[in-house]
Amino acid sequence: MKTLKFRKNLADEILSGRKTATWRLFDDKNLRIGDRVELLIWETKEKFADAEIIAVKEKELQDIKDEDFVGHEKFASREEMLENYQSFYGDKVNWNTLVKMLNFKII
Numbered sequence: 001m002k003t004l005k006f007r008k009n010l011a012d013e014i015l016s017g018r019k020t021a022t023w024r025l026f027d028d029k030n031l032r033i034g035d036r037v038e039l040l041i042w043e044t045k046e047k048f049a050d051a052e053i054i055a056v057k058e059k060e061l062q063d064i065k066d067e068d069f070v071g072h073e074k075f076a077s078r079e080e081m082l083e084n085y086q087s088f089y090g091d092k093v094n095w096n097t098l099v100k101m102l103n104f105k106i107i
Contacts, residue, residue: 001036002029002036002037004104005039005040007043014051021104022072022101023100023102025098031056036050036052039051050107051104054104059098060095060096060098060099061081061094061096064099068101082094085097
């Protein structure tokens, strides 16, 4: 089964129902609608839920709009958003990097 890892604070947001979307760069899992995934806590690799991907869209980081943040945590600025993803994926992330936006539901 495919997995998605989240920081502990985001796992809590998912379990509360406030977070229903995640964005992934350089998708090496070929995530798509209908996939069932195990949700893991990044720090411990402990499973905290199962989910199903219910929607997928892709766009470049520079093209992300306010409406794309529904179900996703917000950033203080566009620059903070870029820096956040560079901290996870390194300097290969820039405004032209493709973002895979996944909406999911707990099952």
